[in-house]
Amino acid sequence: MVRMKSRRDLLKLDDRAVAGTVKAAVARTHGDYGAALCSIRFCVKYLNAHTGIVFLRFPKGCYKLLWSALPFITSIESRGQIIPCFFNCLHVGGTIRTCQKFLIRYNTQQLHRMLPKCKNEEEKRQIQEAILSCSLTGRGDEELEDELESEEEAGE
């Protein structure tokens, strides 16, 4: 599970652009051998353009090759635009479920970290309303993340 940090907006990304960029980086760093080994069951499982979180799935035996190739990615090309970005690996998990649990914990930590930085009471009130209105079903995660993203924009 990796997180992308970007200067410009990530909203125009799609998973094929990310997958293509990662495969090209692995091929550059580890050659034909690395490209073949890592692309056996490689896919982008989840991409959240708002918060910049990407879940990548690949065979467990070659995670080191992929992990070592990620810092060499400097930009993603998507729909004719070159977006400079940086991949930061947050968590390596065996199943999507563990990654999801980590993501929930990570998002709550981010929220706690950013909440004291709110500039005025109006934003605080809005965020509190949004969080309280989150339901406990699966949709709650998305709303939490959208609020996190708007909070990041407000924080910047």
Add this chain to the structure above:
Amino acid sequence: MRSSAEEAESSGYQRVVLKNASPHHYLKVRLLLEDESPRVSAVDLKSFITSCLRGLHGEVGAALDVDVLTYDEETLTALLRVHSRGLVKLWSSLTLQGSYQNRACAFRVLQVSPFLLALTGNSRDLQLD
């Protein structure tokens, strides 16, 4: 280990097993080309080996420390030295390289050993008449 020491005392014969004996591995390789001209210098050979490594193993492979210890331009035979961890990468890249400057080529690996002294003698060249 203790039993071998006892055997040494009794019979005067000792067997010593070294693991990871040498940090480097030495390869004697020969480059076969389709035609003989033009000549391949030592520098050309070194850059060719680096490009072979880059093709199969990427930038990480190209960063591998390979030294050309000796090179004979007439027979295109070279003695290479590489760290033991990089032996598999180097050997596989040399084996799978098929072309040099758009000419067909092949690397023949004649001898491999962790000890340089072992490459002085080759029982394959022995004449038994």
